[in-house]
Amino acid sequence: MKDSIGLEASSGARAGQDAASPDAAPANRLMRAAVLHDVARMDVRQVARPEPGPRDVLVRVSAVGLCGTDFHIFEGHANYQTDRRGRPIPLRDAPQILGHEIAGTVLEVGREVRDLAPGDAVVLDQGLNCSSAARDPKCEYCVTGDSHQCKAALPTISPCRR
């Protein structure tokens, strides 16, 4: 995507947090994002910029791939944003920022991050894994370099609430 619909995202993906409500955010903590607010209806909106947690980094997105999953969500054939009972939450109630195949530049790092610094060019892993969660020992998948199969993996797609 070009900058006109670029977004910034936290690689630490605290999915489910209300990071995107623009009302509570100071002006310097806003960002633009392409927000899917209903099936096949996407607008560029001002949303709250995520606050990186201790082990998170905030990344300015320079490029994002369009995954098949994004198309399924856009077309209304899939919705992975679910309530506590596992039922999909309608996009009108919980708009989403799509795009989980991301490359960009680190803007901010959490206080426990030692291996990245602002200005670093990065490609994001779309899932949490043993390394991102500081688990020790790591699961068999993370030990063998297949962290995308991590037993403890969680999706990192952040919802957008308005």
Ligand SMILES: [Zn+2]
């Ligand atoms: Zn994907």
Ligand SMILES: [Zn+2]
């Ligand atoms: Zn793992």
